[in-house]
Amino acid sequence: MxxxxxxxxxxxxxxxxFRPDEYLLSLFDDAELVDRLHRAVFSGPEWFMLDRGVITQEQAVERLIKQHPDLASEITLTFADWFNIxxxxxxxxxxxxxxxxxxxxxxxxxxxxxxxxxxxxxxxxxxxxxxxxxxxxxxxxxxxxxxxxxxxxxxxxxxxxxxxxxxxxxxxxxxxxxxxxxxxxxxxxxxxxxxxxxxxx
Structure with missing residues (x-):
């Protein structure tokens, strides 16, 4: 051997x-909103496209805002500082x-x-x-x-x-x-x- x-x-x-839930809870005091953002941002296809290197973070944000226009400001804020987690x-x-x-x-x-x-x-x-x-x-x-x-x-x-x-x-x-x-x-x-x-x- x-x-x-x-x-x-x-x-x-x-x-x-890498604890996205903890990060989201530090930004938003709303469990339902945190759940929506986790599913949209960290569990959605854009996240895996970023991992695959086929889109940029800016493109991911743009795509997500188009899909979830009511979460535009929250999505932007989520991506603004997430590296620090x-x-x-x-x-x-x-x-x-x-x-x-x-x-x-x-x-x-x-x-x-x-x-x-x-x-x-x-x-x-x-x-x-x-x-x-x-x-x-x-x-x-x-x-x-x-x-x-x-x-x-x-x-x-x-x-x-x-x-x-x-x-x-x-x-x-x-x-x-x-x-x-x-x-x-x-x-x-x-x-x-x-x-x-x-x-x-």
């Missing part, structure tokens, strides 16, 4: 917090630093918008610790579509049996498993450390 040499991280809710999950960033100092190769495989990804890359210096980054908008493909795993393996010259992938989505882990990549279903910092210690020992 091959030894794990490469650790692949998702971003959202693994290395950076992307805060590091500090214990997991420390795991990244520890793995790097132990000699592991580190990668990111994530569904993410262009502008948001550029924002966090510029803001957080620990992105320099990664040996490779495969982000959905760069390739117009999303996890768990097979092509994104093929791109990761080919562009980073990885052997699947030497990799472990950490993601909070079982569907994304199942997609990786189809290529022979081991997975850790992320649930908490303590659980992540325990499972990594077991797999890497």
């Amino acid at each position: 091959r030894r794990i040499q490469n650790v692949i991280f998702d971003l959202g809710n693994v290395l950076v917090k 992307l805060k590091p999950i500090s214990p997991n960033v420390e795991v990244v630093r520890s793995l790097k100092s132990s000699g592991y190769n580190l990668y990111v495989l994530s569904n993410f918008h262009k502008a948001a990804f550029e924002f966090i890359c510029e803001k957080y210096d620990w992105f320099s610790l990664f040996d490779g980054l495969v982000i959905s908008y760069q390739h117009q493909v999303l996890k768990p579509e097979p092509a994104i795993y093929q791109i990761l393996l080919a562009s980073c010259a990885l052997i699947p049996e030497e990799c472990v992938f950490i993601d909070d989505s079982l569907a994304n882990l199942a997609g990786a498993s189809e290529f022979g990549i081991k997975g850790i279903h992320y649930q908490s910092p303590d659980q992540l450390r325990l499972e990594l210690n077991y797999i890497l020992k």
Whole structure:
């Protein structure tokens, strides 16, 4: 059995917090409005088009306002400052630093918008610790579509049996498993450390 040499991280809710409900509740004191905005903005097709890199944030706002004209000001406000909800999950960033100092190769495989990804890359210096980054908008493909795993393996010259992938989505882990990549279903910092210690020992 091959030894794990490469650790692949998702971003959202693994290395950076992504809690849109909390963000919306900080803006609007109306549970029904928050629910409508969550469904329209964060669960609608435009969000996935942003992840796929086929529209810009400005185009997404324009499309959403056309669909929900009664929410025009709320949609504009929601998009105005949402990048700032992307805060590091500090214990997991420390795991990244520890793995790097132990000699592991580190990668990111994530569904993410262009502008948001550029924002966090510029803001957080620990992105320099990664040996490779495969982000959905760069390739117009999303996890768990097979092509994104093929791109990761080919562009980073990885052997699947030497990799472990950490993601909070079982569907994304199942997609990786189809290529022979081991997975850790992320649930908490303590659980992540325990499972990594077991797999890497």
